[in-house]
Amino acid sequence: MVVSPVSNKALMDEGVKDTVNDACVPIKLFHGHVAALKDSVDIMFIPRMVSLDNKVTLCPKFLGLPDMVRYSVSGLPELIDLRFDMRKGKHELYNFLFRIGQRFSDNRLKIGQAIWQARGSFVNYRRLLLQGCTPADAFEILDGDRQLPQEKRCGGIKLAVLGYPYTLYDDYVSVKILDKLRHRDVEVVTPEMVAASDMQRMGKTLPKNLFWHYSNRVVWAGLYYLLDMNVDGIIHVTAFGCGPDAMTNKLIELEAKNQRKIPFMTVTIDEHTGEAGVDTRLEAFVDLLRRKRGLL
Numbered sequence: 001m002v003v004s005p006v007s008n009k010a011l012m013d014e015g016v017k018d019t020v021n022d023a024c025v026p027i028k029l030f031h032g033h034v035a036a037l038k039d040s041v042d043i044m045f046i047p048r049m050v051s052l053d054n055k056v057t058l059c060p061k062f063l064g065l066p067d068m069v070r071y072s073v074s075g076l077p078e079l080i081d082l083r084f085d086m087r088k089g090k091h092e093l094y095n096f097l098f099r100i101g102q103r104f105s106d107n108r109l110k111i112g113q114a115i116w117q118a119r120g121s122f123v124n125y126r127r128l129l130l131q132g133c134t135p136a137d138a139f140e141i142l143d144g145d146r147q148l149p150q151e152k153r154c155g156g157i158k159l160a161v162l163g164y165p166y167t168l169y170d171d172y173v174s175v176k177i178l179d180k181l182r183h184r185d186v187e188v189v190t191p192e193m194v195a196a197s198d199m200q201r202m203g204k205t206l207p208k209n210l211f212w213h214y215s216n217r218v219v220w221a222g223l224y225y226l227l228d229m230n231v232d233g234i235i236h237v238t239a240f241g242c243g244p245d246a247m248t249n250k251l252i253e254l255e256a257k258n259q260r261k262i263p264f265m266t267v268t269i270d271e272h273t274g275e276a277g278v279d280t281r282l283e284a285f286v287d288l289l290r291r292k293r294g295l296l
């Protein structure tokens with residue numbers, strides 16, 4: 001298995017060249033990753049992700065991703081672009097994984113064992129996220145490179161950082177916002193640290209939910225941290241060119257500022273975002289929260 005390099009400026013520049021102008025930053029970067037891999041692999045895995053639950057779909061860019069890539073990047077190898085749609089029923093996940101396995105082996109037992117092993121890894125990974133680890137922390141712990149910290153670092157301020165996983169946890173896209181906050185002794189919580197049952201509970205408090213899976217998760221996580229966890233502030237990290245975030249951002253902002261009187265800041269990332277500007281804003285926001293709590 002070959003994975004593309006960690007995101008960097010060269011990949012982003014390549015992606016910008018290949019993608020249509022109005023694509024969002026993560027989609028541009030994705031094209032850069034495809035370009036970096038295409039000459040070193042025989043098959044490329046770009047599934048058509050339609051629905052991860054049995055209710056709503058992902059953003060249309062996920063639905064069309066294999067097609068966008070196919071028509072934007074030349075010289076591609078064979079694509080595995082199988083459709084994944086949990087609205088088809090509860091066996092869809094197994095069927096999807098099994099169909100992928102059949103591209104590599106006729107041995108049904110071997111495919112089943114691989115799926116079972118992957119499920120075990122995912123359960124362990126998910127457990128670590130719910131204990132407050134970021135995906136990068138969880139991978140290191142699962143690889144045995146480090147231990148789970150016994151105590152959370154906390155300097156009196158708790159901040160919810162909301163955004164899509166492919167934005168928040170990609171150090172190049174997010175300009176390492178999570179690390180920067182932790183280095184300032186802020187306790188950081190993200191949507192991936194919220195249990196599924198709490199997400200569902202928050203979804204039921206709204207008269208209507210959004211149409212896109214990840215956007216709903218961001219809104220529900222925002223509500224959970226505002227209502228149940230008493231965070232000191234919220235930062236929403238949003239990618240330039242993201243259509244769904246026009247609504248997601250406003251919903252969280254209204255709930256935080258108008259209903260709860262909790263400080264809220266939006267950080268919009270584009271391909272030209274400089275770290276210095278983000279650093280200054282983060283520093284000012286954290287100082288404001290500390291002053292509000294009487295810690296400065």
Ligand code: SF4
Binds near residue numbers: 027164
């Ligand atoms: S939700 Fe926004 S950031 Fe994510 S793929 Fe869709 S447009 Fe891009």
